Amino acid sequence: MDLELNGKAAIVTGGSRGIGLACARALAAEGCSLLLAARGKDGLHKTAADLEAAGARVATLAVDVTAPGAGAAIVEAAMTAFGRLDALIANAGGVVGARSFTEADDAAWLGTFQLNVGHSVALLRAAVPHLAASGQGSAIFIASISGRNPMSSGAPYAAAKAGLIHAARSLAWELGPKHIRVNALSPGSILFEGGGWARRKAEMPDVMASFESTEFPWGRLGTPEEIASVAAFLASPRSAWINAADIPVDGGQRRPSL
Numbered sequence: 083m084d085l086e087l088n089g090k091a092a093i094v095t096g097g098s099r100g101i102g103l104a105c106a107r108a109l110a111a112e113g114c115s116l117l118l119a120a121r122g123k124d125g126l127h128k129t130a131a132d133l134e135a136a137g138a139r140v141a142t143l144a145v146d147v148t149a150p151g152a153g154a155a156i157v158e159a160a161m162t163a164f165g166r167l168d169a170l171i172a173n174a175g176g177v178v179g180a181r182s183f184t185e186a187d188d189a190a191w192l193g194t195f196q197l198n199v200g201h202s203v204a205l206l207r208a209a210v211p212h213l214a215a216s217g218q219g220s221a222i223f224i225a226s227i228s229g230r231n232p233m234s235s236g237a238p239y240a241a242a243k244a245g246l247i248h249a250a251r252s253l254a255w256e257l258g259p260k261h262i263r264v265n266a267l268s269p270g271s272i273l274f275e276g277g278g279w280a281r282r283k284a285e286m287p288d289v290m291a292s293f294e295s296t297e298f299p300w301g302r303l304g305t306p307e308e309i310a311s312v313a314a315f316l317a318s319p320r321s322a323w324i325n326a327a328d329i330p331v332d333g334g335q336r337r338p339s340l
């Protein structure tokens with residue numbers, strides 16, 4: 083299937099590692115130009131060089147997505163580089179500070195909400211005029227299955243992802259008249275070198291073996307590529323009738339975390 087992304091332009095936050103990197107690769111393979119945003123310049127430059135060597139058009143912006151004005155700066159960088167914007171993948175996310183309720187202070191709760199919900203909303207706000215001009219604008223918020231299933235430890239993260247899912251579903255209605263689609267994509271546990279699950283596998287192989295065999299129908303964690311192919315489809319006009327949705331991409335995972 084031709085995803086009709088050739089010649090279009092997209093933003094991926096957190097596009098230098100893990101799921102975001104896989105999303106960038108998937109979109110680039112379809113001929114989509116990319117603005118990649120993350121904090122670390124080295125990761126961005128390496129990713130851009132790899133993608134450009136494969137023929138992609140890539141621009142980067144080293145920025146903390148939680149900083150004031152970051153969303154507008156990212157959109158401006160994309161428009162300066164490509165003159166158009168058709169899709170965004172708000173992927174940067176995670177836990178700020180302590181995970182558990184007993185240890186997470188106000189700063190941890192606020193920081194986790196700002197990283198996951200705040201940055202996604204600010205990015206979309208700045209992108210709206212350009213996504214509307216595209217006529218086929220698509221915004222994808224990378225959430226988590228933790229946003230719909232409780233975690234035994236990690237309430238700030240789970241609550242932030244729940245908020246992100248609900249924001250996506252509500253914003254799809256508000257932006258519907260502009261023909262901008264907004265969807266949440268909720269990964270299950272995803273394994274990649276340098277990621278949290280790879281670290282847990284190295285630190286406690288027996289616990290992880292049990293987790294994988296009991297909580298996943300296929301007995302393994304997912305891969306970033308298995309998330310990225312769904313993200314690319316959601317960015318594409320070929321998914322035009324998927325809107326205001328929260329799509330779990332988790333291989334049937336039963337429990338969101340250990």
Ligand SMILES: NC(=O)c1ccc[n+]([C@@H]2O[C@H](COP(=O)([O-])OP(=O)(O)OC[C@H]3O[C@@H](n4cnc5c(N)ncnc54)[C@H](OP(=O)(O)O)[C@@H]3O)[C@@H](O)[C@H]2O)c1
Nearest residue numbers: 096098099100101120121122146147174175176226271272
């Ligand atoms: N991995 C999983 O199992 C899993 C499961 C469910 C949902 N998710 C969600 O999927 C998304 C990606 O997860 P991942 O595991 O691939 O993440 P990751 O390994 O932590 O990578 C995150 C990416 O975001 C960038 N980033 C992090 N904080 C940033 C900030 N404040 N400003 C700008 N860029 C920032 C990182 O680059 P720099 O460090 O250079 O900034 C990196 O490129 C997250 O929203 C996560 O919550 C992941």
